[in-house]
Amino acid sequence: xxQVKQSPQSLIVQKGGIPIINCAYExxxxxxxxxxxxxxxxxxxxxxxxxxxVSEKKEGRFTISFNKSAKQFSLHxxxxxxxxxxxxxxxxxxxxxxxxxxxxxxxxxxVKP
Amino acid sequence: EAQVTQNPRYLIxxxxxxxxxxxxxxxxxxxxxxxxxxxxxxxRQIYYSMNxxxxxxxxxxxxxxxxxxxxxxFPLILESPSPNQTSLYFCASSLLAxxxxxxxxxxxxxxxxx
Numbered sequence: 001x002x003q004v005k006q007s008p009q010s011l012i013v014q015k016g017g018i019p020i021i022n023c024a025y026e027x028x029x030x031x032x033x034x035x036x037x038x039x040x041x042x043x044x045x046x047x048x049x050x051x052x053x054v055s056e057k058k059e060g061r062f063t064i065s066f067n068k069s070a071k072q073f074s075l076h077x078x079x080x081x082x083x084x085x086x087x088x089x090x091x092x093x094x095x096x097x098x099x100x101x102x103x104x105x106x107x108x109x110x111v112k113p
Numbered sequence: 114e115a116q117v118t119q120n121p122r123y124l125i126x127x128x129x130x131x132x133x134x135x136x137x138x139x140x141x142x143x144x145x146x147x148x149x150x151x152x153x154x155x156x157r158q159i160y161y162s163m164n165x166x167x168x169x170x171x172x173x174x175x176x177x178x179x180x181x182x183x184x185x186x187f188p189l190i191l192e193s194p195s196p197n198q199t200s201l202y203f204c205a206s207s208l209l210a211x212x213x214x215x216x217x218x219x220x221x222x223x224x225x226x227x
Contacts, residue, residue, distance in 0.1 A: 043218030
């Protein structure tokens with residue numbers, strides 16, 4: 001069964017720090033790698049996504065870095081804020097199941113004031 | 114407001130008592146899916162539907178049923194719930210299946226089976 005491996009499982013940083021969350025995927029037929037953000041009591045919501053014709057994508061304080069040869073991608077949060085405290089999921093399209101998303105295990109981020 | 118609505122938000126039941134969790138979306142999306150979220154395991158797909166009357170198993174379908182009689186509704190049915198189905202459940206929809214079409218999630222149903 002295809003997997004996406006996400007690390008770390010949990011992360012605590014001080015306000016202003018730069019948390020980094022890493023994901024590794026197996027073969028995929030599609031080139032689309034999203035990150036979802038989930039606040040307590042809510043469903044996940046799309047945060048940012050990358051198509052690997054580029055190695056990096058920025059949206060505000062959130063950056064995805066992509067390494068296609070290593071089959072890895074990561075999320076960086078610049079100048080992190082307590083409001084960024086949430087669970088983050090990476091995802092990758094499956095290789096042989098119509099491109100459905102396979103999610104990572106999730107990272108619970110806590111940003112301390 | 115565009116949204117995916119799940120009900121109920123919380124549900125406590127006993128082993129073997131059939132239950133249904135409803136899911137409805139108002140975005141005219143073709144694709145709908147159910148996930149369960151467990152600590153350390155992320156979001157695992159239970160069942161999905163590409164369109165009306167088209168459903169298929171996800172990664173963890175055992176013990177669950179679904180139906181898609183209308184485009185907007187996609188209920189999740191547990192015919193005989195067991196304690197290992199205690200979990201947080203999410204319904205999601207997207208315009209198209211998979212590739213590059215953002216998933217819109219409901220706010221979840223926390224199920225406890227005793």
